[in-house]
Amino acid sequence: MLRAESAMTPRPILALLAEGAAPAPNPLLDALPILLVFAVAYFLLIRPMGKEEKERRKRLDAIKKGDEVVVGGIVGRVSNWEDPIIGTVEIADKVKVRVLKKDVTDTLEAARAKANAGKGQGKDAKTPAKGEKAAAKGA
Secondary structure, eight states, X not given: OHHHHHHHSOOOHHHHHHHHOOOOOOHHHHHHHHHHHHHHHIIIIIHHHHHHHXXXXXXXXXXXXXXXXXXXXXXXXXXXOOSSSEEEEEEETTEEEEEEGGGEEEEHHHHHHHHHHHTTSOSSOOXXXXXXXXXHHXX
């Protein structure tokens, strides 16, 4: 009988709430999936593109007279590269075009290597140009 009375006695409301309350979630754990997505995107997308751009910049800074370059899909040979902003590229016999150095896509050798890598032939494979094919047949 004593026991039945104790069950009936009211307990403080805070004690009742504390019994059924779940622990507060950690806000860091809620943000963890978003942080992981950003980390993966950085290491798989942003960082490799930055490295590739740095290497391309280095190749373009090393261009000198006589090098073959690609400018907007047009291949030519550098005839003047002295000006800091504008260079001259010969795209055919006695046809010279002035181009902005920032618009030079890449060196021809690097562009070929990149194209061959995209075809699955490897980065070191070199595809001969049309003139090189004719010279090889004639030799």
